[in-house]
Amino acid sequence: MYRPGIIALGMVALVLTLVWAGGFAFAVYDVVSAHPPAAPPERPSSAISPGSDTAIRLVGLGDSLTRGAGDPEGLGYLGRLRQQVAEARKQPVYVHNLAVNGYRSDQLLNRLRTEPAFRQTVARADLITLSIGGNDLRVAAQETGVDLAHAQRVFDETLVRVVQIVTELRAINPRAPIVYVGLYNPYARWPEGEAITALIERWNAEVAARTAHIPNVAVVPLVDVFRFHLDEYLAVDRFHPNDAGYAAIAERLWQVVR
């Protein structure tokens, strides 16, 4: 009277129950028991995956400006630059945006020196864009207010680190052009606006002067780009660029690298 199908089903279910119980016992044992530290698995001899493709790689490093903060479309200047390069070169263009909002020069330098994967990406880049230093200066200005001596010290220290970063990048990747995206002045309308503009102009010029000996480096100051278009180019936070601002930066960079 018994139907063989049902009996088979029951048998299968019984076997499965044992299987799951085994897996369960294994899992509990694995989680609860102490394991000797695992030997790290062997790395493949080439840490870089095969770069057989003929694509152009753009690598962006630095702070929120490169990240694209404030852009409602989330592209930033790097995403827009990619479109322009792809259009002109008729080649696939890869973007590696490694920028972090709020990054300071010491954080970037440290990462560049210690993180192998970070260095690999830089090593494979065909164009490196970099925006850093703005947060160092801004934080110093907010902290100290009137302490000009301290502000000058931060200015000098940051400058040294930026030059170190560019030098490091050049050492990792001797080939790709490096574009330092300079600072612009979102505070031009403030009472202190003129003083800040003077400081930023000095900063951009100093970076250009101190990196002049490193081959294949361009410093693109953005003060001029934003000078007459502040309302047009700034996002609602009145600090980061908006989509039009990023488009203007990308346009400016395209003039440099095309």
Next chain:
Amino acid sequence: MLGLVYNEILKVVRKKRFYVVLAILAVLIPVFTYAQYKTTVEQQERLGTKDWRIIVQQEIVDLQNRLTSARLSDEWRRLLQIRLQQRQYYLEHDINPLAPGAVTFARVFLERSASLFVPLLVVVVAADMVSGEHTGGTIKLLLTRPVRRWKILLSKYLALQLFVSLIIAVTVLLAYLISGVVFGYGGWTMPVLTGFQVTGEGVLTDRVHVLPQGLYLLMQAGLVWYATAVVATLSFLLSVLLRSTAAAMGTMLSALIAGVILTEMVSSWQTAKYLFVVNLQLTDYLAGNAPPIEGMTLPFSLAVLGVWGAAALLAAFWVFTRQDMLT
């Protein structure tokens, strides 16, 4: 006894509830497969690469960016930091956590369905086990046979547990077979890292070790099996108590869904860790995710679930052997 269990299996098959479970899985898994496929493709397009190192690196940068937000709650911050550290570990040891493949899909799918989806499927079968006899009026026929009541209930319970095993197997199997069409059927031996220990400070990695993904999947299924068996037992009790399939199913459903909401919210309510719903995601201990309440461990969760299950089983037998069936 075997004959009784056979009868109960036959009843479940006849009632087509198991087919409903199969149909749900057959519809939903292709949907998830497609979603996963779209995500992968979109990620590759946005980054312009198929190199997982760059994708993982981008994830790390994205996590760092999220961590810089000042409006992050402390729990989220801790969670993101844990994820960040794991990603860094994968990168440093050159292990691809996202390698596509049907086994990876099955592993991730089972992990995501461990605390809600698989239990729900089981509830579909379990809630009807006893109350179905009341609704259909067959309970009197069943109990007039010269068999002790506890034997009848036990046969029902054993049949239910067999179906729990079947449902988990079918979930894994369908996830593997369907997603394999898109992602390929490989990935059994891919190394998976396990043994991350989440502490108040962060993640300890000194006990991290590598398992082949096939074994990891089996272990995961074992943990899901244990949690689901407890859910099945609780549904079984409700089925005895409420005598209505719809009521039993509804109650269990709301408990499970409440559990999902609770696990998001309870981190500061310490005693909530004694609720069974908060302990269902046993796979977290394997994957090294932060438990919903600090200080919860695998033995603790197993004990809590075990006590709930045992109590429910005792209650079910106690009530069923004393119940007045004439009403």
